[in-house]
Amino acid sequence: MNLRQLAAHLGLSQTTVSRALNGYPEVSEETRRRVVEAARAVGYRPNMRARGLATGRAMAIGHVIPVSTRHEIVNPVFADFIAGAGETYSQAGYDMVLSVVPDREVARAYREMKAKGNVDGFIVHGPKRDDARIPLLAELGLPFVVHGRASGVQTPYSWLDVNNRRAFVRATDFLLDLGHRRIALLNGLEDMDFAIRRREGYLTALQGRGIDPDPALMRSAEMTETYGHDAAEQMLNLPDPPTAFLASSVLIAMGVRRAIETRGLRMGKDISVVTHDDELSYLGNGGADPLFTATRSSVREAGRQAAAMLLQLIANPQSGPVDRLLEAGLILGRSTGPAPRPKSSAHRSTTSEPGE
Amino acid sequence: MNLRQLAAHLGLSQTTVSRALNGYPEVSEETRRRVVEAARAVGYRPNMRARGLATGRAMAIGHVIPVSTRHEIVNPVFADFIAGAGETYSQAGYDMVLSVVPDREVARAYREMKAKGNVDGFIVHGPKRDDARIPLLAELGLPFVVHGRASGVQTPYSWLDVNNRRAFVRATDFLLDLGHRRIALLNGLEDMDFAIRRREGYLTALQGRGIDPDPALMRSAEMTETYGHDAAEQMLNLPDPPTAFLASSVLIAMGVRRAIETRGLRMGKDISVVTHDDELSYLGNGGADPLFTATRSSVREAGRQAAAMLLQLIANPQSGPVDRLLEAGLILGRSTGPAPRPKSSAHRSTTSEPGE
DNA sequence: CCCGTCACCCAAAGCGCTTTGAAAGCACTT
DNA sequence: AAGTGCTTTCAAAGCGCTTTGGGTGACGGG
Numbered sequence: 001m002n003l004r005q006l007a008a009h010l011g012l013s014q015t016t017v018s019r020a021l022n023g024y025p026e027v028s029e030e031t032r033r034r035v036v037e038a039a040r041a042v043g044y045r046p047n048m049r050a051r052g053l054a055t056g057r058a059m060a061i062g063h064v065i066p067v068s069t070r071h072e073i074v075n076p077v078f079a080d081f082i083a084g085a086g087e088t089y090s091q092a093g094y095d096m097v098l099s100v101v102p103d104r105e106v107a108r109a110y111r112e113m114k115a116k117g118n119v120d121g122f123i124v125h126g127p128k129r130d131d132a133r134i135p136l137l138a139e140l141g142l143p144f145v146v147h148g149r150a151s152g153v154q155t156p157y158s159w160l161d162v163n164n165r166r167a168f169v170r171a172t173d174f175l176l177d178l179g180h181r182r183i184a185l186l187n188g189l190e191d192m193d194f195a196i197r198r199r200e201g202y203l204t205a206l207q208g209r210g211i212d213p214d215p216a217l218m219r220s221a222e223m224t225e226t227y228g229h230d231a232a233e234q235m236l237n238l239p240d241p242p243t244a245f246l247a248s249s250v251l252i253a254m255g256v257r258r259a260i261e262t263r264g265l266r267m268g269k270d271i272s273v274v275t276h277d278d279e280l281s282y283l284g285n286g287g288a289d290p291l292f293t294a295t296r297s298s299v300r301e302a303g304r305q306a307a308a309m310l311l312q313l314i315a316n317p318q319s320g321p322v323d324r325l326l327e328a329g330l331i332l333g334r335s336t337g338p339a340p341r342p343k344s345s346a347h348r349s350t351t352s353e354p355g356e
Numbered sequence: 357m358n359l360r361q362l363a364a365h366l367g368l369s370q371t372t373v374s375r376a377l378n379g380y381p382e383v384s385e386e387t388r389r390r391v392v393e394a395a396r397a398v399g400y401r402p403n404m405r406a407r408g409l410a411t412g413r414a415m416a417i418g419h420v421i422p423v424s425t426r427h428e429i430v431n432p433v434f435a436d437f438i439a440g441a442g443e444t445y446s447q448a449g450y451d452m453v454l455s456v457v458p459d460r461e462v463a464r465a466y467r468e469m470k471a472k473g474n475v476d477g478f479i480v481h482g483p484k485r486d487d488a489r490i491p492l493l494a495e496l497g498l499p500f501v502v503h504g505r506a507s508g509v510q511t512p513y514s515w516l517d518v519n520n521r522r523a524f525v526r527a528t529d530f531l532l533d534l535g536h537r538r539i540a541l542l543n544g545l546e547d548m549d550f551a552i553r554r555r556e557g558y559l560t561a562l563q564g565r566g567i568d569p570d571p572a573l574m575r576s577a578e579m580t581e582t583y584g585h586d587a588a589e590q591m592l593n594l595p596d597p598p599t600a601f602l603a604s605s606v607l608i609a610m611g612v613r614r615a616i617e618t619r620g621l622r623m624g625k626d627i628s629v630v631t632h633d634d635e636l637s638y639l640g641n642g643g644a645d646p647l648f649t650a651t652r653s654s655v656r657e658a659g660r661q662a663a664a665m666l667l668q669l670i671a672n673p674q675s676g677p678v679d680r681l682l683e684a685g686l687i688l689g690r691s692t693g694p695a696p697r698p699k700s701s702a703h704r705s706t707t708s709e710p711g712e
Numbered sequence: 713c714c715c716g717t718c719a720c721c722c723a724a725a726g727c728g729c730t731t732t733g734a735a736a737g738c739a740c741t742t
Numbered sequence: 743a744a745g746t747g748c749t750t751t752c753a754a755a756g757c758g759c760t761t762t763g764g765g766t767g768a769c770g771g772g
Contacts, residue, residue, distance in 0.1 A: 086456025100442025115401030
C-alpha cells in the first residue's frame with residue numbers, strides 16, 4: 001500500500017495525507033485523525049527510498065568497519081558499540097548501514113556511501129594517531145562522530161571518548177597506593193589512540209611518584225588472552241618481576257590471571273591485576289562483584305551516546321564540532337591487594353639470581 | 357554529479373548514458389567507452405535511492421539483531437559473521453543494513469524493513485527451536501537465509517549451518533578413543549538450535565559405546581569464561597570427576613582450562629579438553645598449532661557463504677529453498693591426551709554407588 | 713526507388729514520496 | 743457585494759534513476 005492508494009482510499013489528495021502523517025500544521029485535527037487511523041489500519045509504511053529521494057535525507061547512518069588485512073581481527077568492542085548505537089537509531093527511526101572493507105579501501109567506501117546517498121552521517125571506529133579518515137570525512141562534508149580521538153589530527157571534529165588517560169592514571173595510582181612499585185603495562189597496539197593515552201596515563205602516574213618506567217614491563221600487542229598469558233609469564237620470570245599488572249582489556253587480564261594461577265600464585269594476593277573493562281556483554285566482568293578490579297566504561301553506552309550526538313549533529317549541522325569525555329569508574333574487584341613484602345629491597349635481593 | 361548532468365556533459369541522453377553504464381547492448385562500444393571514461397573522470401556514482409526507486413531493488417541486505425532484554429548479551433559470533441558477509445556484499449555492490457532490536461520487537465522490525473523497502477533480503481541469526489521468525493519471513497515473501505537451522509520449524513527455508521551434530525559426535529568419539537569414559541559437556545543455552553544438535557551428537561557418541569550419559573556432567577548456559585570455570589570446578593569436585601571436557605565455545609574452554617590449572621592439574625595430561633572453535637578473530641585459537649583440540653569451523657567463512665547464497669536467491673528467487681551443511685574440522689591441539697588410569701573397571705567400581 | 717533491418721540513440725513515463733504555489737471554502741469586515 | 747485573512751485542501755513539479763516505446767539514419771535487398 002502506497003501513499004497514492006491510501007489517499008484514494010480516503011478520498012483525499014496525496015499532499016494532505018502526507019502532511020497529516022508527518023505532523024504538518026496545515027491539516028485539521030479531524031482529518032489527521034482519520035488519516036492516521038486509516039494508515040495504521042492498512043499498515044501503511046512510507047517507502048524510505050522514495051521519501052529519501054524527495055527529502056534528500058537517507059534516515060540512515062553509515063559505519064565503515066575497516067578489516068585489517070594483516071591481522072584479520074574484527075574489533076571485539078565493535079559488536080557492543082553497534083548494539084548501543086542501534087538502540088538510539090531505532091528509537092529515532094534511523095537505520096544503520098554497515099560496510100566492512102579492507103583497510104586500504106576505507107576512503108573509497110566513505111566516498112561511495114556519500115555519493116550513493118544512502119547515509120546522512122558516519123560513525124568512525126577505532127581512530128589511530130593522525131587518522132586519515134578524519135580530514136577525509138571533513139572534506140566530504142557529511143556529519144560524523146568519532147568513537148575515540150585521534151592525536152595529531154588538526155581538523156576539528158566531533159568525538160566521544162573515554163578519558164583513557166585519567167582512567168590509567170587512577171588505576172596506576174591505585175596500585176601505587178597499595179604499595180606496588182613494579183607495575184607492568186599490557187597495552188593494546190599503540191597505533192591505536194586509546195592505547196597511546198593509556199600509556200601516557202600510566203607513565204604520568206609513575207612519574208608522579210618518581211618511579212622510572214621499566215621498558216621490560218611495558219608491552220603492546222593485539223589484545224588477546226594468549227598475549228596476556230605469554231607476556232605475564234615472561235615478566236614473572238624476570239629477575240625483578242612485577243607485583244601488579246595493568247591490562248588494557250579483560251581478555252588480556254584473563255591471560256594474565258592464567259599465568260599467575262598456573263604458577264601457583266594467587267591473583268589479588270601475590271599479584272594484583274587491574275584491567276580496563278569495556279563491559280563487553282559476553283566477557284562478563286560485569287555485575288556488582290566483579291572478578292577484576294577495573295577501570296570500567298560501557299562501550300555500549302558509548303554507542304548510545306555517540307549515536308545521539310550524531311543525530312543531533314545531523315538535525316543541526318552548524319552546531320559545530322561537539323565532544324564528550326566519559327569518565328571511567330574504578331571498580332573494585334578481587335584481583336587486587338596490597339603489594340607483598342613491602343621491603344622491596346629484600347625482595348630484590350631474593351630474586352637477583354639470574355636463573356629462572 | 358548526477359545522471360542528467362553527466363549526460364549533458366557528454367552531449368548524450370540520460371537513457372544512453374544509463375545504458376552504457378549498466379552494460380546494455382543497445383549502445384555502441386565506442387560510446388560506451390566514452391561514457392564509462394567520463395563517469396570515472398568526474399567520479400559519478402549513481403544515487404542508490406533513485407535507482408532503487410526505479411528498479412524496485414534496494415541493493416541491500418537486512419540483518420536484524422535481536423538483543424535479549426533479559427541477559428543483555430550480544431552474540432559474540434555475530435561480529436565475525438558480519439565481517440564475512442560484509443566481504444561478499446561489498447564485492448557484489450550490496451549494502452548491509454543492521455537493525456538492533458529487543459527480542460520482542462523482532463517481528464515488527466522485519467515487517468518495517470520490508471515495508472520501508474530498503475532491503476532485498478534477510479539473514480537470520482541465532483535460530484532457536486521452533487523459531488517464529490522463519491514462518492514470519494516466509495510470509496513476508498522476501499528471500500532470506502538462516503545461519504543455522506531451527507528444529508521443529510515446518511516451513512521450508514534456506515539455511516547454512518555447521519554440522520554441529522556430527523562435529524560433536526566426532527569430538528566425543530575422539531575422546532572415547534583416547535580412553536575417556538567420563539566426559540563432561542559444557543554446552544550453550546539449549547534453546548539455541550546449535551546447542552541442541554551438539555548435545556545430540558554427544559549423546560549419540562556415548563550411546564554408540566554403551567555409555568549412559570550422566571546428567572551431573574551436562575551443563576548448559578550462556579557461553580562465558582566464568583561459566584566454563586565454575587562448571588568445570590564443580591565437576592572436578594565430584595566424587596567421580598570427568599577426565600575430559602567438551603565445550604561449546606573457546607570462551608568456555610578457557611574457563612575450563614583455568615579451573616584445571618588452578619587445581620594444579622595439567623590440561624592435555626590429567627584432563628583433556630575439546631572445544632568447538634568458531635575461529636573468532638580475537639580469541640585466537642587459530643593458527644597451525646592451536647592450544648585447544650577443537651572442532652573448528654570459521655564463522656566468518658559461514659558469513660561469506662551465507663551471504664553468497666542469499667544473493668543467489670535474490671537474483672533467482674524461484675531457485676527455491678537451498679541449504680548448505682559445512683563440516684567442522686577436528687583440529688588437534690595440546691589440550692587432549694589419553695585418559696589417565698586406563699583400568700576403567702577399577703574406575704567404574706568406584707562409582708558404582710547410586711549417588712546423587 | 714522503396715522498404716525492411718539493424719544499430720544507435722532519444723523523449724518521456726514512472727518509481728513513491730515531499731513540497732511549492734495556488735485554489736477553494738469560510739467567516740468576517742468594510 | 744466585494745474584499746480580507748485564515749484554514750484546509752489540492753494539483754503538479756521534482757528528487758535521480760530505469761525502461762518503454764519510439765525515432766533516425768545507414769545499409770542492403772527487392
